[in-house]
Amino acid sequence: MNTERIATSISVDQTRKRRVVGVGGIKRLFANLARCDVGTLVRVDNDTVSPTNPARQDYRSTDIGFPKTAVSAEEALAINPGVCFEMVNRDICSLNHREQEVLMEDADLLIASTDSFPAQARCNQMALEFNVPALFLGVYAEGRGGEIIIVEPKSDGGCFRCIAESRYRAFAEGRAQVSSQGGTIMDLDFVDAIAEQVGIGMITRGADNRFGRLMERLGGRNLLLTKLDPDFSIGEPDLFAQHLGSGPANFAFSTIALHRPRRPDCPDCARFRGRAAS
Numbered sequence: 001m002n003t004e005r006i007a008t009s010i011s012v013d014q015t016r017k018r019r020v021v022g023v024g025g026i027k028r029l030f031a032n033l034a035r036c037d038v039g040t041l042v043r044v045d046n047d048t049v050s051p052t053n054p055a056r057q058d059y060r061s062t063d064i065g066f067p068k069t070a071v072s073a074e075e076a077l078a079i080n081p082g083v084c085f086e087m088v089n090r091d092i093c094s095l096n097h098r099e100q101e102v103l104m105e106d107a108d109l110l111i112a113s114t115d116s117f118p119a120q121a122r123c124n125q126m127a128l129e130f131n132v133p134a135l136f137l138g139v140y141a142e143g144r145g146g147e148i149i150i151v152e153p154k155s156d157g158g159c160f161r162c163i164a165e166s167r168y169r170a171f172a173e174g175r176a177q178v179s180s181q182g183g184t185i186m187d188l189d190f191v192d193a194i195a196e197q198v199g200i201g202m203i204t205r206g207a208d209n210r211f212g213r214l215m216e217r218l219g220g221r222n223l224l225l226t227k228l229d230p231d232f233s234i235g236e237p238d239l240f241a242q243h244l245g246s247g248p249a250n251f252a253f254s255t256i257a258l259h260r261p262r263r264p265d266c267p268d269c270a271r272f273r274g275r276a277a278s
């Protein structure tokens with residue numbers, strides 16, 4: 001892999017040593033991490049490519065029926081033959097504790113790109129227990145907005161459960177879940193691109209280049225909200241208007257970065273944070 005055109009902004013001598021585990025719709029993201037010369041990519045997915053996938057993810061019609069892990073591996077290796085691509089053809093929620101431990105051993109980053117609440121909840125527990133930084137990304141209904149939650153188990157920042165606590169309540173009460181139904185590949189790519197940049201920042205932290213400085217510049221802000229549609233708002237009052245103003249320049253395609261602290265009553269932080277280390 002010839003990385004000379006990116007080596008001034010990405011510390012490829014570090015990315016080559018990194019192991020990134022991805023859950024859910026991660027094909028484009030993993031292809032781009034392969035371009036950044038990330039050494040090991042581990043994709044956990046038990047799905048095959050469905051007829052609805054090519055319209056909004058970068059699968060081809062000829063991929064329909066094939067395991068997503070295999071299609072993803074073929075693409076990543078065609079881009080960068082130096083990548084080690086591991087396929088785990090399982091639902092993340094079906095892994096027993098020992099299998100979770102093996103999966104997370106030596107992992108530098110866990111990326112959860114899924115609408116499935118049980119999968120998100122399991123990824124949060126695993127990130128906390130095995131001390132692996134994690135990214136949770138999602139696109140809201142109709143692709144009108146998106147979010148990226150950064151979990152750093154060793155920080156005092158909130159975990160996914162601390163930040164998305166209302167979803168745990170909704171799930172427990174059987175209410176409707178957040179879904180990316182209606183989101184297009186343009187929306188998903190926009191959120192993926194931010195997650196890719198933050199992910200590279202997380203695994204090359206401290207390098208003397210723009211991505212190496214990104215996490216320090218973020219300064220513990222762990223909730224990124226993106227407005228993709230001019231009429232999208234979130235919260236009351238609207239967080240975008242609050243931070244970007246309500247004039248015409250607050251249009252779309254913009255992102256705000258917020259800090260959400262650890263909640264003292266978070267059951268996952270109490271039960272899982274750092275458990276494997278103790």
Ligand SMILES: [Zn+2]
Pocket residue numbers: 158159160161162163262263266267268269
């Ligand atoms: Zn928590």
